[in-house]
Amino acid sequence: MSDLRTAAAPSVGPGQILPFAATRHPDKIGLVVGDSRLTYRELDRLSDNVAASLRAGGIGTGDVVSLYGQNSWQWIVSYHGALKAGAVVNPVNVMLTGPELAYVLGDCGAKAVFAGPDQAGTVSGALDSVASVDLFCVFGRSDASAPEGAVPWDDFLASAAGSTAVSAPDVAPKDLCCIGYTSGTTGHPKGAMQSHQSVLLNCALTATMHGRGVDEIVVTALPAAHVYGNVAINSTFLAGGTVVLMERFDAAHALHLIATEHATLFEGVPAMYSMMLADPAFETADVTSLRKSTIGGQTFSPSLAERWQARVAGPVLELWGMTEIAGLGTTHSVFAPPVLGSIGVSLPGTEIKIAPIDGGAGEVPVGTPGELVVRGPLVMLGYHGRPDATAEVLGADGWLRTGDVAYVDDTGHFFVVDRLKDMILTAGYNVYPAEIERVISSHPQVTMVAVGKRPDEVKGEVAVAYVVTAAGSDLDAAAVLEFCRERLAAYKRPRDVVFVDALPTTSSGKLMRRKLTELDHAISR
Incomplete structure (x- = not known):
């Protein structure tokens, strides 16, 4: 394997993104969260510390590390540190309740859990029924109150003091990188197993389609635990840009950050745009720095994009994706003519077609609704411990059934119509x-x-x-x-x-x- 710290571009997995960025832009601000402004050198070093501390605690290759907390810089460096330690990352939706969290931790066999201070109590309760967890770390100062058995963040990092530098293990493209849980129609969530290849490629291809560069400044409140948020953050890191990450969304504060940080890109779901448009500050907010915006996560009225673009320059890039493909599957190229209402075209190297609604083989004619199906390197390895559920959606030919009803026009642009299931x-x-x-x-x-x-x-x-x-x-x-x-x-x-x-x-x-x-x-x- 080539040394990605000096290679032209990462080619193995997302654990090499920060070393790659730190080599090219060591003193560039990579992440802004609240009052914290971290350079790529600092992000790389902090994630190295996380990796070393995990290894010192006996957690490494193949072990599952769960992350359960609001957006924070600690969450980000823990994600990358776990990958550098050779662990499998399990990002958990911060809104899950104790019983829901306990199911996820038990199902994936988590060995370590990192939690935000506001989520520590929920984790503590959930661990009563989860036997696999050896480390429970809470983001925050050493003098902050933490549940019994929890290790404060500073104490955790200090546990590797004096240890030798961690050398990230070699990984193959199809090795397991991440287990992302998505609710299932049977009532229990399913863990989509994402490969190193799928996560890294999704970030790289998204950066390419959206024209991200070293001068990109992204403001977003998308949860880091969600694939949309993960790609928004790490595709920007890959390009050497700056991520201004909100702990949670607030319309007025988002507009303030766009103005004061001179954001070039805002990323969010339709509800965020609706709330910003409804905020009294929108009409006078300074949004002149924005060059483009992305929107995904649910269908929305084209009038929403039109109202946004009445004041904001640049295209609104609609996108579509799912946990089972580690992020995006379709989006628009920033330089292509806009096609309002479309979720865009397939990412490079990704096959997408419209199959018959009844699950039959082949394709339906252009303009005819059918089921959106995907094949290629972005597709998950399967559902963790659920071969039955995997077989329901992933065929032997590699085509993944998405459950979304869509059609394609004669230019290759896809349009979501409805959903097969009752999601x-x-x-x-x-x-x-x-x-x-x-x-x-x-x-x-x-x-x-x-x-x-x-x-x-x-x-x-x-x-x-x-x-x-x-x-x-x-x-x-x-x-x-x-x-x-x-x-x-x-x-x-x-x-x-x-x-x-x-x-x-x-x-x-x-x-x-x-x-x-x-x-x-x-x-x-």
């Missing part, structure tokens, strides 16, 4: 009805439940629970919502509860979710 897209997050139904149906006063979706101007779609209660029940909507609050992440919780006498079903007894909206005027409590 709900709320503020950029994927929500599956079966997972909510599994929780609500466990309530002792619930006989049956079905979950549908309702349009929402800000979030795109929200979940609605349709509930049949047991005879004599006094259950009301507030009680159902509170029951969900303790068991589901905030973005998964239904926003309304409708009580009904019966649910629409097929002759075989399957729920007909497309009929649920007809029940909206049923019993209210």
Whole structure:
């Protein structure tokens, strides 16, 4: 393997991105988070320290390291440090509840967990039922309060003092790099196994399509644990640009950062754009430095992009992707003519076609809706420990079924029409009805439940629970919502509860979710 610290470009895995950037731009600011401004040299050194400390604790090649916290510089260097140690990274959605987190940690067999200070209590509770974890580290100062058994961040880094420098292990392109969990229609999340090749290529190809360069300054609040956020951050690092990372999204603060940091690119989901457009500061905000914007995560009205571009120069680059391909699968080239409403064209080297809805072989004619399918080096290795679920979506011929209904025009641009399954897209997050139904149906006063979706101007779609209660029940909507609050992440919780006498079903007894909206005027409590 060539030494990527002096090579022309990384060619092995994402663990080499920071060494590569530090070699080319050692004193360039690579990451800004709050008051912290870190150069590539500092990012590389800090991630080396993380790798050395993991190795000192007996965690290395093949071990799973989970990251569960809000966006922070510590999260970023822990991600890269884990890869340098030879570990497999498991980025976890920070909104997961304790039971959801415990399932993920147990399913992937996590050996180490890094958590933000606000998430430490949740991790501590989850670890009561997870036996595999040997290290629990909390970002923060050594004098900060931490749960029993947790190692403060500074103490963790000090554990490798005096150790020799870590030499990142050789990795093959198809070696396991990351396990990213995505909710499943069976009610339990599935861990998509991403290779080093898929993660690195996604970052490299995204940087190419979006024309990222050393002068790029990206403002984003996308969660680092999400594939969209991961690619936004690491494709910029790969190009030698600067990432201005918000801990969490706030419309007014995002506009402030765009102005004060002279951002050239903003990346977000439609709800973020909607909130910025609705903010009183938008009309007078200084957005003159922006040259382009990206938008993904859910479908949106073209009028949203038009309103944004009335004040912001440069194209709005729509994109589409999924955890199973480590990020993007389609997007627009920054230099190509815009095609409003399209998710763009396939990334270089990625095969995308529209297959028959019924799952048959071949392709459908141009302009005809079918299922969007993907093949190529970005496709996951499979679902962790779930060969059955893998076989349902990944054929022997390498084509991955995405579950999205789309069509392609005669220029090769793809357009998403709908979804085959009943997935709900709320503020950029994927929500599956079966997972909510599994929780609500466990309530002792619930006989049956079905979950549908309702349009929402800000979030795109929200979940609605349709509930049949047991005879004599006094259950009301507030009680159902509170029951969900303790068991589901905030973005998964239904926003309304409708009580009904019966649910629409097929002759075989399957729920007909497309009929649920007809029940909206049923019993209210």
